[in-house]
Amino acid sequence: MSINLFFWGILIQSLCAIIPLIIKNENRYSFLSHFGALLGIVFSLLGTIGNLVFGSSGLIYIGFNPYWNSLNFRFDSLSTFFVLLIQILSIPALLYSFSYQKPYIASGKKVKLYVFSFIMLIVSLQLLTVANNAVLFLVFWELMALLSYLNMVFENEKSEVQKGSFIYFVATHLATFLLYVFFLMLHQITGSWNFSEFHLVFNSTPQYYLLFALGFIGFGIKAGFMPFHFWLPKAHPIAPTYLSAFLSGVIIKLGIYGIFRVFEFLKPTDPILGWIVLAISLISAIFGVWYALAQHDIKTLLAYHSIENIGIIGIGMGIGLIGMAYSNQTIIILGFAGALFHTVNHAIFKSQLFIGSGIIYQNLHTRNIEKMGGIIHYAPWLSVFFLIGSVAISGIPPLNGFISEFIIYNSFFKTAGYFGNYYPIFMLIMTVGLALVGGLAVACFTKVNSIMFLGLPRTELKAFHVSRLEYFSLGILALMCIFIGIFPQPVIAFIIAVLQGMPIVNSFGNDFSVISSAFPAFSPFTMIFLSLILFMTMTFLFKKFLSRKSRIAKPWGCGYQHLNERMQYTASSYADELNLIPSNILMIKKDAVVPEDIFPKAGGHFHSHSHDFAEEVIVRPVYSKIIKSINRIVFLSKNDIRVYIAFILIALVSYLAFAFFWKF
Amino acid sequence: MEKLISVLIYLIFIVSAPLFIGIVNKLKSRLTGRLGPSIFQTYFDLKRLLRKETIYAQSASFVSRIAPVVSFSSILFAGMILPIGFYKPLISFNGDIILFAYLLGLSRFFQILGAMDIGSSFEGMGAAREATFAVFAEPIYFFTLGSLAFIFKFTSMYDIFHSISLNDPSFIIFIIVSAISVFFLMITETSRMPVDDPNTHLELTMIHEVMILDNSGLDLFLYQYSSYLKMLVYATFAADFFNPFNVQNHIIGFLLYIIILLILIGNLVWIETMMGRFRMKNIPRYLLFAASIGILNLLIYTFFNK
Amino acid sequence: MYLILALLGLPLLTGAVFFVFDNLKIKYAFSIIVAAIHLAAACLVFSGSNVPDFEQWLRFDALTKLFLLILSNVYFWVMINSYQYLFFSPVAKPEKSRKIFYNMTNLYLFANTLALISNHLGLYWVALESTTLCVAPLIYYYRDKESLEAMWKYLFLVSVGIAFAFIGILFLTLSMHGTDAFEKGLYFSNLIANSTKFNMIWLKASYIFIFVGLSTKIGIAPMHPGEVDAVSNSPSPIAALISASLGGTALMGVLRMLQITSKTPVYQFSQIMLIVGGMASLIVTVVFMFRLNNYKRMIAYSSVEHLGIVVLGLGIGGIGFIGAMFHLIYNSLTKMALFFMAGNIHRNYKSREIHNVFSLLKDLRWTGILFLLAFLAVVAMPPFGIFFSELMIFQGLLANGQYVLLSAVLFFLLFIFIAMSRNVFKMMYGSTKINEAEINQTNKPFDEKLNITHLSTAVILCVLIAMGLFIPPALYNTVSEIAKSFNF
Amino acid sequence: MENVLNILFCLSLLYLATTTRVDAYLKVFVLQGILLFFIVIMPLINRPSVFTLILPVTILLVKAIMIPLYIRKKIIIELEVKRNIESNLQQFNFLLLTVFSMIAVFISSNMLAKYTYIDAIPFAAAFSTIIIGLYIIIFRKKLIVHVIGFLVIENGIFLLGISVASEMPFLIELAALLDIFVVVFLMGIAINKISSTFSVDDITALDELKD
Structure with missing residues (x-):
């Protein structure tokens, strides 16, 4: 029952996608298609939850092709997890895309193509994660790339938009070519096209390592691991914000979904593969955040942060891989649980940050944070939501980012505990690496928040319009961050249920009592965080009550009274010292004109830019x-x-x- | 009963935080031949601030109102995790060393935001330096405590410190090595002498002081109190490494804890009077040096203890 | 019997009669009727109704049925769009070239059908030579310098090529000497039946000559320039006709030779020849794709690339062979879509240079979108058929264990994709270099009414998507029958 | 007797390689047409039936009379084409090339004659005509000379057909001849147009089609 509810939802969404092609009036079709698609998503969401609860792992056939035999879908636990992620995240994305396109429609831009391709993109994503036939998977994979490209050329007059979208399109095409060979080799070895039959004993196939490399790099390009991430910082800033929020929130996660499938097919039993994945993810995490520190364009900065978070997810998966190599179930569970949990968290707070930056872009028409400042006085609620997002992304306790990093830290300690010899040293390096990433994330997001929101506005700001719908979508995401942060138990239970369904986990013995013992106790967190927040509100009220008189005056500034906005710290000066350390990797180019004479006339300027x-x-x-x-x-x-x-x-x-x- | 004692110990800990700094100042002035303020001077300052009127800058927003509250309460909660006087702390569960580090991260996050809110270049400079040195402080913490956690296979603060038994000579090497790096961590975090001079008033050289330059009245009270608390938290963290001869009796344990603290104060004061400041540029190099010591004892353990 | 009349008699008759008429409207109506009848006949033949084989002169096996269907389908669509094109094409002295247009197309249909269904190698050769003759004046439609040069080069090159094919046929007879097949003459059925008794040296020599000779017409490198020049300078319906159907007919000769050599030890050599030919065309396309600035020439090189892939698939055999068959079908459909839209662009922007065409999506709304979809089809994006046939060919390559070859093919395809998409996207969006405002005044406004070319392209693209995912059973049976006849 | 005619054919090729004037090319082509006529007539002498005679007569008619007349009238006189054929390879090298290729062809045809059922001389003559025809096209500039080169290749193919004594049905031979004539006819029209639009009729003019 629930499965055809899912497909009914998909049908409604695709119908709503076709509406813009029929109705002429811009506003009417944009409203109809967006909220129709929302209805469709609610339907398919109920369908997925339905079949998660009732559990049905049967195959759903939609057609028979003589060469690719049965084109079928399957709802196994991993695909249900990702379908749910896509559906939950597409609700705020659709709301925001509706309000994002309103000013453009007003200025007479034809958005027919973009509304159609965005809704079809959501449909193809949902079908992609559920596809069980390799060729069907490839079809939806390419469709996803094509539709996101069509959406990316929203403002295609600018040349940087043309260049960035072209690089994105070529990169995904390169990834697809690798996947062609990967799936064809798998078909040649196992003789069938279905994912459910693609499982392979390790030492029987000579091309085992080639297969792993093809699968990992193919999906890694899409996920954005460090050496193959070149398209990400080019594609994100130029895409319309609702797409870049969706792109980094959800579409990158499909690379992760693919890599999970690669693990499922190949069941790696060689720890070296685990180490390679760990090394690549650590590099992506550290340098992702260090590049982000050196950026001035808010969306490139967030793009590099996606690379950093993908690195953290990769670390979790690497640990799981090592667990699989030694077939030790606790490590596998900890590693993959950390990875899946961080996928959920990242999808939530990254979309929130992108939507926030999108709203700012729409009001200030610039993405360069050095030109912003003082937005908190004009849009306090927007800065509160952005603050919640950035606190969550740098993994600071009360919010959800901390929980997933906590699980990954625990997996480090458990791995060091189980396997003797060199593991403690490598695990220590991983812990310190992750701590370094946390520290850098704190530095980066304090920079972003303070430069953008606090202090005096660098360009004069008049009105700052944020529609109720945008506040609503930001509100949902902020609430999710806080809720998961304080009450992680329900999400943990859901992830454990997903892990139980995954063959790579339950094939190593399925007494799931060990799972509950593997997990660190989460009950103290709720108690601690609640009391922390209670204590904070108490002291704040106490302060408000006690300080009878408080006055507003000019900032102290050691006696200098005429502080103006140009004397503030800028983004490059804030992060300058930290960027000096890996300056040859970050490739920071500084051009500065310093006036020499004693009373310097105007004309001095400083500009620093980092190349990838x-x-x-x-x-x-x-x-x-x-x-x-x-x-x-x-x-x-x-x-x-x-x-x-x-x-x-x-x-x-x-x-x-x-x-x-x-x-x- | 157990819970009651740890609550009581924790209250004493909170109340005696300013006293620790008072003793340090007193000892320092004594060493430099001055009479110096009484050890309770810090309490009087705090009382004075309570009465003062809080002034907010024009450009300040609600962030500078909540920042002192958040940083104060997160340091308070971080204190709860530490085993004070070798007692069982209020919060202790598997993995609380990570919570400890990130709670300090939370207080740092909001302190920096509070500083940047005013939008003057002095606070900006302090905030930038604080963020940079914090990036290197975290690795030191994780190197030392992480290596101990890996050696003893515990992840809770209390269990780690209780499993250090000084009677075995190889442990003494660990304790000395991690004590040096933790001492350095303490100096950086609480902005003591070699890294940052606490009572200088030359804005260009300050790191911690300049961040709270523009705060007054109750905000300053909260910031001052949280810096005293932070000082005591790091001192206890350093002291906990020396859990001699796994003493069982609480009273003797607590006395031992106070003696170790006094030794620590002596150390601190000695360094502050003798050494000048490091140059701002090569502070990261010293921090990396402190971090590499941490990894040393893990190498020792794994290779020699095969 | 009436089927033969429909297939051969009618086009010949109309071709001859039209020399008398010169009223364009009647000619257009008549040739559409002829094309429709021809398509109906081809469908009947395809669905298996038996046809007399004129004591061995004609042959209707699975291969001919498939190629006949492709030819008549292409011809039908081209005829529908030709009238629309004749009236608006920018020609200095239109009436002279319009007069002979419909005569030549009908004669072309006659010659092409004869070549496809002929059972005798000599008859096949003569029919192929006459198709060149019919197409040459059509290429010369624009009556300007480029089209004259293109016609000359095409005519000269292809006739020299076909002369070499004739030498190949003579060598085949030489290889038949001394066997009883010699008396029975050069009938395909006879040749295929007892090809094992031939003399191997002459058979190999004849295969080489026929392959090289015919590849000038198919467009396989290094003999491709004639074909490319002709296709890129002729009017777009004719270009669609040449690249979609003529390539297939010439390929028929190579396929027949492959069939003949399939049972003999020469088979491995002939397969290697095909693979070498395929790879050469891919390399040539990559080289030229980065240097060209004319979008019609770009489409011509993409057809060289796709026919190279077809030949590569034929050379691999097994699933690769089946993939090549489907690739041929899908390629003919995609080429038509591309050329019709290119014709539209050419008519509105009056230039074939890529840098003169810009903001296609904004100005020519329908042509832009359909051209983009056709481009995505040609670059093997999934919903369209070429993705599936290329996947089959890659699967064949893997089945043969040719990893190096597969990676080389993927490498070339990627770079062809990069070059083509760069050009097409330059045309799609607003040109940032030239200041758009003052350019727009000159050649605005375009008449972007929804005309027949758009409708036919849209229908073609829908057929392409439908045939990609859900292959009709009749097609599946025919293709597997062909595969059996090549003993795969 | 056939061998003598074939050798004469090769001699005509050598002469082609040396001359530099266009109408000399034409005369050689007419000679080759006549030689072909005799080669075809020779085996049919003993059974003179009208039916078999049609083929040689058409060859004579087409190759010796109609095409040369057409070329002479239409091209050389109307366009008062300059007499000599510019070539981008000195005459001497061209001659060397033709001689070497003919030697190579004769050697290889002897080798082949041992394994398979062919008689060496006519096969070698036919094959060398084809190759020399190709050289003429490759190394000459004038368009008319290209057409004549093409016709020489056709003669070579025809000679090959006869030497192989293939049982090619009569109708196909005739159709092949007809095709060749139509091709030449079209080329003639094309050359007219080219010389009128390009005002110079050698191949270098034809480079409009750049990429």
């Missing part, structure tokens, strides 16, 4: 070398008929020689 290491050193030179070598093949290009005839003669003679001297 992976792009400058790996992708760009390789690409230009290939293009140069392609262009060097010049002899083919003479367009004289005698040359063509000479080609025919040469081809003939060479084939004849080849035919008669080849020994077969």
Whole structure:
């Protein structure tokens, strides 16, 4: 019953996607399609929850193709987890996209194509996670890439939008080519196209490592691990904000979903693979956040933070992988639980931050944080929600970011405990790495919050309009952050249920009592955090009651009374000292004109910009070398008929020689 | 009964926080040949601040009103996790060393926001320095405590410190090594002499002081009290490493704790009078040095103890 | 018997009669009727109704049925769109080239159908030569320097190529000497039946000559330039006709030779030849795709690439062979869609240069979207068929264990994708270099009414999507029958 | 007797390689047409039936009379084409090339004659005509010379057909001849147009189609 509810929901959504193509009036179809799609999502959400509760792992056939045999769907626990994530996150995204497009419709921009492709994107995501046939998976995978590209060219007049979306499209296409080979090899080995039959004994296949590399890199490009992340900082800032919120909140998670599937198919039993995943994720985490520290564009900064959080999720998965190698169930559970929990958290607070930055972009029409400032006086509630988001993302206790990092820390300690010899040292390095990431995240988000919201406004601000709908979508996400932070038990129970369903977990013995013991006790958290918040409100009220008189005066500034906004700390000066350390990796270029004479006249300026290491050193030179070598093949290009005839003669003679001297 | 004693100990801990700084100032002035203020001078300052009128800057928003409250209460809660005088702390569960670090992170987060809220370049400079040095403080904490946690396979503060028994000579090396790095962590976090001079008034050199430059009245009270508390929390954290001869009797344990604290004060004062400040540029290098000591004892353990 | 009349007689008759008429409207109506009848006949033949084989002169096996259906489908769509095109095409002296347009297209249909269904190698050769003759004046439609040069090059190159094919046929007869098949003559059925008794050296030599000769017409590198010049300078219906149907007919000769050599030890060699040809066309496309600035030429090179992939698939065999068959079908549909839209763009922007075409999505709303969809089809995006056929070919490559070849093919396809998408997206969005405002005044407003080309392209794309995911059983049976006849 | 005619054919090729004037090319082409006529007539002498005679007569008619007349009238006179054929390869090298290729063809056809059922001389003559025809196209600039080169290739193919004594049905031979004539006819029209639009009729003019 619940499954066809899910498919009914999908049907409604796709119908709503087609509405804009029929109705002419912009406002009417945008309203109809957005809220119709919302209704569809609620339907399919009920469907997924229904079949999670009633549990149905049967296959749903939608057609038969002579070459790819049955095109079917399957609701196993991992895909239900990700479908739920997509559906929950698409509600605020749709609300925000509706209000984001309103000013554009008012200014007469035709948004038909973009409304259609955004809703179809949500539909293809849901079907992608549920697809069980490899070819069907590839179809929806490419559709996802195509539709997100079509959506990304929202403001395609600007050249940076054209360039960024082109890089995104090529990167996903490269990832898909790797996945072609990955799925074809799996088909060749197991002889079937269904995910449920793709399980392989480790040492029976010679190309085992090649398969793992293909799968991991293919999905890693989409997830955004460090060496293959070059498209992410280019694609996020130029996409319309509702898409970049959805892109980094949900679409990147599909790379993670893919990597989980790779683990499920290959069941790696070699710890080295675990170590590789751990190393890549640690690098992505540390350098993700360090690059973010050096950025001035708010959306590139958030994009790099997505890389950092993907790194943290990767660390959880690496630990799980090591657990699988030694087939020790507690480690597997801890690692994967940390990864899944952080996926949920990241989806929530990252969409919140992106929506916040989108609202600011719509009012100030700039993404450069050095031009913002003092927004808290004009939109206090917006800065409260943004503050909650940034506290959550840097993993500070009362909110949900801390819980998932806590699980991952615990997995480090448990791994060091179980496996002797060198593991404690490596686990220590991982703990310190994660702590460093936490510290840098704190530094980065204090910078973002203080430069954007606090202090004096750097560009004069008049009205700051935030629609009720935007407040509502931000409100839902903020509430989720706080709720999960203080009451993690329900989400933990849900994740344990998902883990029980996953073959990679329950195939190592399924006495799930060990699971509850593996998990650190969460009951103290609720008690501590509640009392912490209670204590804070108490002291705040006490302070308000006790301080009978409080006065507003000019800031002290050691006696200098004429503080103006240009004397404030800017983003680059705040993060300057921290950026000096890996400056050759961050590739920070500073151009500064310093007036020399004693009474300096105007004209001095300072600008620092960081280039992406992976792009400058790996992708760009390789690409230009290939293009140069392609262009060097010049002899083919003479367009004289005698040359063509000479080609025919040469081809003939060479084939004849080849035919008669080849020994077969 | 057990719970009652730990609550009582915790209350004493909170009340005696300013006393610790009072003794330090008194001892320091004595060493430099001055009579120096009485050890209760810090209490009088706090009382004076209670009466004072709180002044907020024009550019300040609600953040600068809640920042002192949040940073004060998070340090209070961090104190609850520490085993004071080798007693069982109020909060202790598996994994509370992570909660301890991140609670301090929370207080730092809001202190920086409070400073940046005023929008003057002095607070900005202090906040930037605080954020930079905090990034290096966390690795020191995790290196030392993490390596101990890995050695003893416990993740709760109380269990770790109780499993350190000084009668086995190899443990003494660990304790000395981690004590040095933790002492350095204490100096950085509580902005004592070699890293930052607590009672200088030259804005360009201050780190911690300049962040609370613009606060007054009750906010300043809360900030001052939380800095005293932070000082005592880090002192106790350093003291807990020396849990001699796993003493069972509480009274002797508590006395031992006070003696170790006094030794610590002596150390602190000695360094403050003798050494000048490090240059701001190479403070990160010293912090990395302190962190690498931490990893030393894990290497010792794993390789020699095979 | 009436089927033969519909397939061959009617086009010949109308082709001849039209030399007398010169009223364009009647000619258009007549040729659409002929095309419709031809399509109906082809469908009947495809669905298995038996046709007399004129004492061995004609042959209706699975391969001919499939190719016949492709040809008539392409011809039908081209005929529908030709009238729309004739009236608006920017030609200096239109009436002279319009007069002979419909005669030549009908004669082309006759020659092409004859070539497809002929059972005798010589008859096939003559019909192929006459298709070149029919197409040459059509290429010269624009009567300007480029089209003249393109016609000359095409005519000269292809006739030299086909002459070499004739040498190949003579070598085949040489290889038949001394066997009893010699008396029975050059009938395909006879050749395929007792090909094992032939002399291997001459069979190999004849295969080479026929492959090289015909590849000038198919467009396989290094003999592709003639085809590319012709396709990129002829009017877009004719370009669609050439690249979609003519390539297939020439490929028929190569397939027949493959069938002949399939039972003999020469088979492995002929497969390697096909693979080499396929790879060469991919390399050539990559090289030229980065340098060109003319979107019609870009589509021409993409058809060289796709026919290279088809030949590669044929060379691999097994699932790759089946993939190649489907690839041929899907490629013919995609090429038509692309060329019709290119024709539309050419008519509105009056230039074939990519940098003169900009903000297509904004100005020509329908053409822009359909051109983008057609481009996505040609670059193997999933809902469209080419994705599935390419997947089959990759699967065949893997089944043969050719990892290196597969990675090379993927590498080239990726770079072709990069180059093509860069060009197409430059056309799609507003050009940032030239200041758009003053440009718009010059050639605005475009008449973007929904005309027949849009409708037919939309229908073609829908057929492409439908055939991609859910393959009709009749097609599946025919393709597996073909595979059996090549003993896969 | 056939061998003598074939050798004469090769001689005509060599002459082609040396001359630099266009109408000399034409005369050689006419000679080759006549030689072909005799080669075809030779085996049919002993059973003279009208039916078998049609083919040689058409060859004579098409190859020796109609095409040369057409070329001479339409191209050389109307366009007063300059006499000599510019070539981008000195005559001497071209001659060397033709001689070497003919030697190579003769050697390989002898080798082949041992394994398979062919008689060496006619096969070698036919094959060398084809190759020399190709060289003419590759190394000459004038368009008319290209057409003549193409016709020489056709002669070579026809000679090959006869030497292989293939039982190619009569209708196909005739259709092939007809096709060749139509191709030449079209090329003639094209050259007219080219020389009128490009005002110079050698191949270098044809480079409008850049990428």
